[in-house]
Amino acid sequence: MNRRRKRCPKCGQLGALPIAYGYPSPEQYEAVERGEVVLGGCCVWDGMPEWRCQGCDHEWGNLRVSDQPKRDRDYYLSLRNQYKPVTLKLIFVCESPPASGKYFYDKTGCIAEHLFRAMTRDILGYDARDKEDGLRAFQAAGYFLVDATYAQVDKGLTEAERDSIILRGYPQLEEDLLGLDPQRRAPLILVKKNVCEILGPRLATNGFRVLNEGQVVYYPSTGNQKKFRSQMSAIFLKGIESSQA
Numbered sequence: 001m002n003r004r005r006k007r008c009p010k011c012g013q014l015g016a017l018p019i020a021y022g023y024p025s026p027e028q029y030e031a032v033e034r035g036e037v038v039l040g041g042c043c044v045w046d047g048m049p050e051w052r053c054q055g056c057d058h059e060w061g062n063l064r065v066s067d068q069p070k071r072d073r074d075y076y077l078s079l080r081n082q083y084k085p086v087t088l089k090l091i092f093v094c095e096s097p098p099a100s101g102k103y104f105y106d107k108t109g110c111i112a113e114h115l116f117r118a119m120t121r122d123i124l125g126y127d128a129r130d131k132e133d134g135l136r137a138f139q140a141a142g143y144f145l146v147d148a149t150y151a152q153v154d155k156g157l158t159e160a161e162r163d164s165i166i167l168r169g170y171p172q173l174e175e176d177l178l179g180l181d182p183q184r185r186a187p188l189i190l191v192k193k194n195v196c197e198i199l200g201p202r203l204a205t206n207g208f209r210v211l212n213e214g215q216v217v218y219y220p221s222t223g224n225q226k227k228f229r230s231q232m233s234a235i236f237l238k239g240i241e242s243s244q245a
């Protein structure tokens with residue numbers, strides 16, 4: 001028995017259990033059966049509790065997700081590029097991987113993540129069993145998702161700071177897109193208001209086919225999902241019309 005004798009700060013009982021996050025592995029289920037760990041759900045971000053008291057259910061701790069592993073551009077690209085379609089049909093350009101760690105191409109994440117859900121359910125019309133399943137379906141459809149910058153800009157910055165990082169990152173984004181699709185054959189759809197406004201005109205000027213054509217697409221966070229769906233379907237309809245013309 002190697003369980004740490006952790007004491008609950010609220011009721012004083014010993015034997016609190018560590019909370020395991022993420023999509024549980026068979027080993028984790030066995031550890032739960034043995035009473036060594038409790039499951040905290042598959043969504044995980046900084047600040048979540050690390051321990052749960054078996055006596056009073058009190059949870060405490062301050063989980064640091066973003067410390068492990070190092071989340072730099074190479075890290076994100078290594079996850080992303082596992083799901084690169086053989087033939088690129090459509091590239092979505094989003095803002096940046098979230099500071100929370102819920103990166104679109106992280107297969108250990110949760111199917112309830114906003115962007116993942118929007119891309120699989122709303123765009124593909126596919127109900128994924130888990131993230132890996134949904135990411136493979138996304139790949140099979142020829143769809144790919146890149147970020148305008150791989151610096152996390154969604155926390156702790158003003159809008160102006162964030163926009164200037166996106167703008168400064170433009171040359172690297174263009175290089176990334178040309179590396180994926182040298183002939184610029186696959187059309188792009190930009191997601192998130194500032195990304196649409198800052199990058200839309202630049203990409204179009206530089207020879208990319210931006211399906212938005214000025215249409216802003218909101219990020220599909222809580223409250224915006226409906227708008228995301230209608231904005232996207234307008235773009236898809238227009239794209240289909242223009243490819244038939």
Ligand SMILES: [Zn+2]
Pocket residue numbers: 008009010011012013053054055056057058
């Ligand atoms: Zn307790």
